[in-house]
Amino acid sequence: MRVFICFEGTSEPFDIPPDQTVGAIKQVVKDNFLVQLTDDKHVRQYLELSYGGAALQDSWALCDVGITSGSAIRCLIKSERRPVMQVFNAVTGETLPIMGSEALPHMSVAGLKTVVSTLSGLPVSTFRLSTPAGVQLYDCNQLQDYAIELGTTLRLDTWDGWVEFLQGCLLGQRLTVQSHLSEKKPVMRFQLQVALYIAASLGHLDLADWLLERGAHAEQPVGVHPYRQWCHQTAHLDTGKCPVHMAAESSQLLILKLFITKNLLTLACRDPAGRDPLTVALQCGHRDCVRYLANKLSSVVSLPNLSLPMRIYLQLKCWVSLGQKRAASNRCQDISAAFKATVGDMLLVDGFNQPNMSSKSRKAVIKPRRGIKAKALQPLPPISNLLSPSHLPSIMAPSQHSLQSVYPGDLKELKQDVKSREDGLLDEISKEDSSLGKGKFILPPITSSESIPRPGFVGASPKSSHILESFSHRCGRTPRENAIYCMTIASTFTEKPWQKQLSIARTLFRKRVYT
Template identity: 75%
Template sequence: MRVFVYFEDSCEPFDIPPDQTVGAMKQLVKENFLVQLSDDKQAYHYLELSYGGAALQDSWALCDVGITSGSVIRCLIKSEQRPVMYVFNAVTGETLPVMGSHALLHVSVDRLKTVVSMQSGLPVSAFRLSMLTDVQLYDCNQLQDYAIEEGMTLRLDTWDGWVEFLQGCLLGHRLTVQSHLSEEKIVMRFQLRVALYIAASLGHLDLAGWLLERGVLAEEPVGVHPYRQWCHQTAHRDAAKCPIHVAAESSQLLILKLFINKNLLTLACRDPGGRDPLKIAIQHGHRDCVLYLANKLCSVVSLPNMSLPMRIYLQMKHWVSLGQKRVVSNQCQYTSALYKDRVGHMLLVDGFNQPHMCSRSRKAETKPRRGIRAKALQHLPPISNLLSVSYLPSKRSSPNLPSLQSVSPGDYKEKQQRWKQHRDDGHSDKTKERDRIVCMGNFTLPQVARESIPKPVFVGSSQKSSNLVTASLESLSQHCGRTPRENAIYCLSIASKFTEKPWFKQLSIARTLIRKQVHSVP
């Protein structure tokens, strides 16, 4: 087939086979247009082919992505800056590239942690940076003190037992976050603040709403770990950032609306640099957030007898909240120090204690589960015998145990046959009662299929055909490393990159990719 390649105000035809790959097509373009790509330490240049609004990958075949005879492919030379360094995230298993100029190698460690925090979504008090040789980087030092060179890989570690918890926060899974909270109340409160910070950074509405219901405040700083409360004065500056600030930085408009509707005082909350959410959104150029916050600040609050501008109302609310906190602290002085460091709490001294930020996985508690499982496997006595047993014996009287009865082998075989027939039937009153107890009134079990109901007969359907389909799906999963559902999502995500194509055309591209993978299965 013949396709046309448009490059630098010129269009040239190419006669290629339909199954030509994009990588081979790039080589033809380089030879025809005499393209020379320069490469240096700070940036590298590469050739990109685009069609339908999507950048074509080298492994794709032209016919698989809907390129037919007469199509026009755009060719561009792009340059990409090389990362100054890399950071391996032990929580997600990904390697984050740290972009910037060569001057980044001469900044302090706390500045690097700020950059990594904005890129990973984790607060600075939830991770540490170290070299691959397990040398920890302290915030007060410079990167050049550790002889860090360009292209070096650092490691990001979190608190021991926090890996699953942070993974649930990054994915927005509320149940995962809830199941991996610490049993220590003081540590759990810190984890909840960390979770709200991550939810505000990544825009997880469900998780953020649940945390607000738990009493976590969007205008409350994340702070430092309770084991490091004694050194909070020398903590990282960004430890005083609040979830409302990171939501404005990340342009999470829905999260901003959720926080402001929960408490209007978040509009006046200031970060360590003295900026409110509006100034943060302006500096980062998030137009939608700026419009929403500006409209909120310029609005009028209607009260029963008067109307006040929003700024005056916020100032009055701030005074009232300060007075309420002072009254509470005077009445209950011990509550102010309830969640601070006390005698008996663990303290971490850098360089002396064993490191507690090595990303060790949380150990599963197997003892209670084994006990419950063993208890569930015990054989229960019949219901008739349960009624005659006194489980609450008094001090004077002994419990009335059921008397043992002798059973002949013939009666036992007859009872066993009746029990098997009763189990196969599945429609007795006791079975329905047991199903009702299992349902607990929240949902209903599916109806039991009866043999008396005639089932539809499909021509050509057999057990061999179903086994063949199952075997084909298993071989496809082993070949591509994904389940059929994950593979369909992957192909649809590739097809959705062709933004200039209609939706039906994108769907056909996804079907073609899936069909190509099925045919390539050995």
């Protein structure tokens, strides 16, 4: 088919097969227009083909996005700066580009963690950075102290057992967050603050509302992990940021309204730099947040027989809260009460012990513990022994009667065997101690998980279900997540109607599944 490619004010016709990929078309355009592209370590130039307001990817074919004969495709030369450094995020599996100049190796590790926290949405107290050789980077040092060169790919790791929890926070999935909370109360409280910080950054309103009901506070800083609370004086400055500051920095107006509705003290909350949410929103240039916060601070609070300006009311509330905290601290006479840790808790000191931050999944952390408990279990005595009232004390002693192994056999024989044993069960109970060793209980056959029938899709053929299962195994995404991904790509064709975008999404989904 013949398409027209517009490049630098000219339009040239090209006869291209419908199944031709965009990458091959770019090579044809480059040879026809004699395009010279620069590619060095600082700047990279590349060709971009756009149709319907969206950029075409190199792996697409023209028929995939509905390009027909006579269509016009725009060709542009774009340039981008190469990242000075990259960080592989073990939580999401993405690689974050770190832009900057050649002076980036002279930056401190604390400054780099601030940049990484802004790009990933994770608080600085939930991850660590390490070199490709596995050497951990500490906040007090500079990157050049670790001989890190330009173009190096660092690694971001989180606490063991936190991967699923942080993924649920980033996606705003309340049930996932709830199911992966820690059983230890200090760690769980820290996780609630972390989840509220991420929800405020990404605008997950439902998750933020649920976390506030669970006891999280928008006016309190995220802080450090309870295992590091004895060395919090050297912690990163960003650990003092509160979720309300992150909401103002990310221009999440609905989250700000939720926080202020729950507690008016969030208006006077200050970050480590001494900024309140209004100052943060002003410096970031978010007009909607600035307008809302300014109106709130200039409003009047109506009390019984009294009306106070908001700023005076907030000062009174802060004084009352400070007095309550001092009164509570005076009641604690024991010096050790200042620390929240108890005997037996883990203590981490940088440089002296290996922190548990290797991004292990929750299943990998819990599985060894279950294996240890399973080995300690003793085999149960036969049920025929337990039914006899005269032999109840023998339950506490280790049983010498082993369970009889049973393998799946004929169903009719099994039913007859079970029926005969049910008929003779009352007789076995009344037998004496000498006959107890002869009575044994046969377990029902163990059915493997593979033989359990699974519900299938209505109207779906076995071949299609097999394709979807293999796709989920290879791609790492469920068919629903892949459909959302294809619909997101199709929505970039802003110049096309919605029905055309839906047709493009269906074509992309079908191609990705069957490929």
